[in-house]
Amino acid sequence: MTQIHFTVNGESKALEAPPMKRLLDVLREDLHLTGAKEGCGEGECGSCSVLMNGDLVNSCLVPILQAEGAQITTIEGVAITEQLHPIQQCFLENGGAQCGICTPGMILATHHLLKKYKDPSLLQIQEGLSGNLCRCTGYIRIFNAVQAAALAGVAE
Amino acid sequence: MTSQPQIVGNSPIRKEGIAKVLGRARYVDDITLPGMWFGATVRSSIPRGRITSIAFDPSIPWHEYTIVSAADIPGENCIVHLTKDHPCLAVTHVNHCEEPILLLAHPNRSALPAAVAAVHITYEELPAIYSIEDSEKKEQIIWGEGESANTFKTYLMQKDQKPIPDEIWQTADYIVEGEYRTGAQEQLYIENNGVIAEYDAVKGVTVQGSMQCPYYLVHALELVFNLPAEKCRVIQTETGGAFGGKEDFPSVIGSHAALLAMKSGHPVKLCYDRAEDMAATTKRHPSRTRHRTAVSKDGKLLAGEIDFAIDGGAYATLSPVVLSRGTIHAPGPYHWPHLTVRAKAMTTNIPPHGAFRGFGAPQSIFALERHMDKIAKVVGLTPEEFRRRNFLATGGHTATGQLLKDPVDMQHLLTRALEESNYHAKREQFDRDNPTSTIKRGIGFATFFHGAGFTGSGERRLNSLVEIELTPEGQPRLLVSSTEFGQGTNTILCQIAAQTLHLPYDQILIAQPDTGHVPNSGPTVASRTAMVVGKLVQRAAQSLLATLAPLLSSRSAAEGPAVASELPHDYTPEDFRHAALHYLAEHGSLKTEARYQSPGDIFWDDETYSGEAYPAYAWAVYVAEVAVDTTTYSASVTNFYALQEVGKVLHPILAAGQIEGGVAQGIGYALYEKCTWNNGHLANNQMTNYIMPTSADVPPIHVTFEEIPSPHGAFGAKGIGELPMDGPAPAILNAIEHATGIAFTEIPLLPEDIFERMTRTPEAGSESLDTAVAGPIFSEATA
Numbered sequence: 001m002t003q004i005h006f007t008v009n010g011e012s013k014a015l016e017a018p019p020m021k022r023l024l025d026v027l028r029e030d031l032h033l034t035g036a037k038e039g040c041g042e043g044e045c046g047s048c049s050v051l052m053n054g055d056l057v058n059s060c061l062v063p064i065l066q067a068e069g070a071q072i073t074t075i076e077g078v079a080i081t082e083q084l085h086p087i088q089q090c091f092l093e094n095g096g097a098q099c100g101i102c103t104p105g106m107i108l109a110t111h112h113l114l115k116k117y118k119d120p121s122l123l124q125i126q127e128g129l130s131g132n133l134c135r136c137t138g139y140i141r142i143f144n145a146v147q148a149a150a151l152a153g154v155a156e
Numbered sequence: 157m158t159s160q161p162q163i164v165g166n167s168p169i170r171k172e173g174i175a176k177v178l179g180r181a182r183y184v185d186d187i188t189l190p191g192m193w194f195g196a197t198v199r200s201s202i203p204r205g206r207i208t209s210i211a212f213d214p215s216i217p218w219h220e221y222t223i224v225s226a227a228d229i230p231g232e233n234c235i236v237h238l239t240k241d242h243p244c245l246a247v248t249h250v251n252h253c254e255e256p257i258l259l260l261a262h263p264n265r266s267a268l269p270a271a272v273a274a275v276h277i278t279y280e281e282l283p284a285i286y287s288i289e290d291s292e293k294k295e296q297i298i299w300g301e302g303e304s305a306n307t308f309k310t311y312l313m314q315k316d317q318k319p320i321p322d323e324i325w326q327t328a329d330y331i332v333e334g335e336y337r338t339g340a341q342e343q344l345y346i347e348n349n350g351v352i353a354e355y356d357a358v359k360g361v362t363v364q365g366s367m368q369c370p371y372y373l374v375h376a377l378e379l380v381f382n383l384p385a386e387k388c389r390v391i392q393t394e395t396g397g398a399f400g401g402k403e404d405f406p407s408v409i410g411s412h413a414a415l416l417a418m419k420s421g422h423p424v425k426l427c428y429d430r431a432e433d434m435a436a437t438t439k440r441h442p443s444r445t446r447h448r449t450a451v452s453k454d455g456k457l458l459a460g461e462i463d464f465a466i467d468g469g470a471y472a473t474l475s476p477v478v479l480s481r482g483t484i485h486a487p488g489p490y491h492w493p494h495l496t497v498r499a500k501a502m503t504t505n506i507p508p509h510g511a512f513r514g515f516g517a518p519q520s521i522f523a524l525e526r527h528m529d530k531i532a533k534v535v536g537l538t539p540e541e542f543r544r545r546n547f548l549a550t551g552g553h554t555a556t557g558q559l560l561k562d563p564v565d566m567q568h569l570l571t572r573a574l575e576e577s578n579y580h581a582k583r584e585q586f587d588r589d590n591p592t593s594t595i596k597r598g599i600g601f602a603t604f605f606h607g608a609g610f611t612g613s614g615e616r617r618l619n620s621l622v623e624i625e626l627t628p629e630g631q632p633r634l635l636v637s638s639t640e641f642g643q644g645t646n647t648i649l650c651q652i653a654a655q656t657l658h659l660p661y662d663q664i665l666i667a668q669p670d671t672g673h674v675p676n677s678g679p680t681v682a683s684r685t686a687m688v689v690g691k692l693v694q695r696a697a698q699s700l701l702a703t704l705a706p707l708l709s710s711r712s713a714a715e716g717p718a719v720a721s722e723l724p725h726d727y728t729p730e731d732f733r734h735a736a737l738h739y740l741a742e743h744g745s746l747k748t749e750a751r752y753q754s755p756g757d758i759f760w761d762d763e764t765y766s767g768e769a770y771p772a773y774a775w776a777v778y779v780a781e782v783a784v785d786t787t788t789y790s791a792s793v794t795n796f797y798a799l800q801e802v803g804k805v806l807h808p809i810l811a812a813g814q815i816e817g818g819v820a821q822g823i824g825y826a827l828y829e830k831c832t833w834n835n836g837h838l839a840n841n842q843m844t845n846y847i848m849p850t851s852a853d854v855p856p857i858h859v860t861f862e863e864i865p866s867p868h869g870a871f872g873a874k875g876i877g878e879l880p881m882d883g884p885a886p887a888i889l890n891a892i893e894h895a896t897g898i899a900f901t902e903i904p905l906l907p908e909d910i911f912e913r914m915t916r917t918p919e920a921g922s923e924s925l926d927t928a929v930a931g932p933i934f935s936e937a938t939a
């Protein structure tokens with residue numbers, strides 16, 4: 001067991017966990033933040049995506065000891081108090097979420113993408129989201145949602 | 157007149173959408189029950205054999221575990237779908253790799269993998285078969301006997317129930333033959349199969365989890381536990397994709413978890429990881445279709461013989477109905493003066509194949525639409541002109557003898573799709589540019605139909621029921637077992653109720669599908685929800701309105717009880733709430749219902765395979781543009797046009813999303829997704845080596861609808877969910893033939909397959925399809 005201190009969605013957390021326990025499991029089991037999903041457990045699908053120190057990571061590949069001192073944002077930390085974040089609103093309005101299982105990861109990936117490019121081209125969107133698989137939408141409406149969010153000036 | 161805004165045909169936000177974008181939607185693995193244990197499955201490591209011993213490695217503290225074997229099953233050791241051939245747990249023999257033998261449960265999830273590995277099972281191996289051809293040989297009989305040896309089901313479908321006259325074959329200008337194959341495909345929902353089960357000696361079994369058809373699981377539990385239906389309660393949790401992969405399989409995993417719960421005395425969560433889900437659960441049936449077609453020199457179909465075979469895997473599961481849909485769709489939207497379809501579902505020692513969006517139709521339509529391009533070439537017509545000379549039209553009869561009463565205009569759909577995709581100009585341009593380019597571009601299309609609802613007399617047998625109740629606050633709540641798994645069930649059913657009740661969309665509630673509270677509105681499959689269940693919701697809403705009519709306005713009240721045709725409409729949501737509360741105060745509760753009524757003019761004969769196969773059909777033309785790189789041998793889809801006539805579009809955003817998602821799956825089916833079997837074991841059971849399309853792989857997908865309201869569905873809706881799976885694969889391979897001149901006949905078509913054909917020496921077989929060379933009989937054999 002090892003002692004971990006880190007910040008999750010702006011709150012500092014301290015807990016004990018086996019050092020190789022996956023960040024995904026710590027979030028889901030220890031902190032009861034179940035928004036990050038396990039789709040593959042091997043870094044392929046992105047449904048476990050979270051932001052770690054501003055980077056998009058697959059939390060199924062991060063041993064908790066690597067998260068020591070880190071700033072983590074999960075889907076639960078994206079909405080501003082009870083208000084939907086504009087990216088969430090755009091996913092909702094554009095049909096970017098169908099079954100919704102990829103949606104938390106997609107929204108965090110979009111968040112990350114729009115930090116990098118304020119006004120991404122379609123190609124940049126396609127590449128920026130290519131680590132996040134969606135089996136339902138064929139991605140088209142997700143692209144629309146990202147473009148709508150960019151238009152709304154989400155990056156600020 | 158009503159000033160109510162139009163709800164049906166607009167795109168209100170998805171009912172459960174806010175919870176989904178917030179990450180608050182609760183999927184089964186997000187749920188924890190007090191005292192909950194975790195389950196795991198010990199599976200067969202061989203494809204076929206007799207179990208000779210089971211040993212438990214002493215390194216594991218087995219007393220901490222619950223171990224379930226077939227001996228613990230209180231009822232029948234059988235997962236019931238259509239036949240009773242499928243054991244819940246194997247006892248003496250196994251018939252496929254990954255067949256469940258034992259179940260384990262433990263309070264600690266991480267204690268399970270080592271325990272599963274520490275159960276040592278020995279077998280006496282028996283010879284196994286893995287292909288339709290080996291199954292047909294019947295050297296090994298692995299299922300059934302006599303006529304049905306290795307054969308789950310056969311159908312014979314003949315136009316007018318008559319064989320094809322010999323003279324047609326003797327006098328036809330051309331006879332064109334072809335053989336086409338499709339591979340297995342994994343549904344690859346991003347949420348794996350999973351459930352949580354509880355057991356109580358008095359209340360019985362409760363299973364909640366990810367699924368499409370809660371009442372299917374009730375039915376399975378009744379048999380395994382020998383309990384009445386009231387003691388088998390099933391609740392659908394938010395479901396992260398299904399596509400048919402959670403139609404029949406939850407009966408297996410749900411029964412397993414419930415057995416562990418009963419024996420351990422704890423709630424048990426059984427959620428597969430990706431590798432287990434891919435290796436052990438159902439896939440799309442592989443297929444082989446052989447066509448033999450008589451054609452006149454002016455391009456008229458004279459007769460067709462279609463042999464359609466699917467690989468059902470080791471147990472029958474849903475193979476007979478998958479085969480049925482594949483059979484009925486095999487002739488496509490064309491007029492066949494004479495036609496014979498012989499279809500069969502064969503047994504192999506592969507894990508059972510099951511439902512997947514399209515349900516047999518993508519397989520037989522792939523074959524037909526490739527074959528149509530081949531015939532066109534032989535006859536010397538364009539793919540377009542050849543199809544135009546043979547399309548079904550209003551007033552025509554399908555191969556099952558069904559009269560097409562509702563308007564059908566394939567000629568117009570084809571014209572529009574080719575115009576919108578700029579097909580002719582692109583074809584010419586690619587023909588000009590290809591000779592000097594290493595990237596060969598092509599454009600091709602497929603024309604097809606898809607029947608909505610259960611096949612034949614299925615809907616009559618289902619006898620679906622829908623209810624609407626008033627909550628104590630006076631809000632209508634829909635009670636259906638139809639499930640939401642991304643396709644939009646919740647939303648469209650609430651739209652239909654809102655429109656019928658003249659209420660705002662957000663005032664309509666829909667209950668969680670819980671068989672303890674909702675009636676059986678039938679399984680959520682077969683593109684039936686919008687059309688069949690939607691209509692029932694509309695009728696139940698009308699009946700709610702009729703009951704409240706006297707209270708809705710003084711005017712209505714003065715006129716006495718309303719009849720459906722003159723239901724009140726001139727009221728506000730506030731009026732409705734007052735009326736509802738008034739009614740509840742007086743009567744305590746209000747629940748109305750609507751049960752399926754078969755339209756009087758729908759007849760189907762299972763014996764002769766003739767009649768009205770489906771109440772309504774969607775019609776479509778899909779156009780694909782491809783680029784084949786002759787240096788890397790990879791093919792990609794660069795542009796896609798999907799035009800379809802689907803009746804009234806209830807929700808344009810959801811509908812387009814269904815089409816786009818289906819097209820992406822179709823692109824994967826055609827070009828990426830290959831199941832590699834190694835002695836009956838899926839060798840690529842991971843997302844790293846089973847490749848589905850990513851956001852970087854999808855082309856622009858242009859979706860357009862024509863709307864001809866159908867009399868069968870609510871507000872004129874027909875089915876939409878499966879249709880988009882049918883067209884992409886043949887359209888893409890037709891485009892690849894245009895690009896490369898090579899007529900590929902098999903999917904998935906991977907770069908290695910393209911390499912193999914492009915580098916083949918000319919002596920090994922040429923693709924010259926000059927009609928003069930082809931002669932009167934053109935077949936693979938004479939090519």
Ligand code: FES
Pocket residue numbers: 037038039040041042043044045046047048049058059060061
């Ligand atoms: S679960 Fe982490 S990438 Fe798939």
Ligand code: FES
Pocket residue numbers: 096097098099100101102103133134135136137346396397642
């Ligand atoms: S919405 Fe279902 S996987 Fe993306």
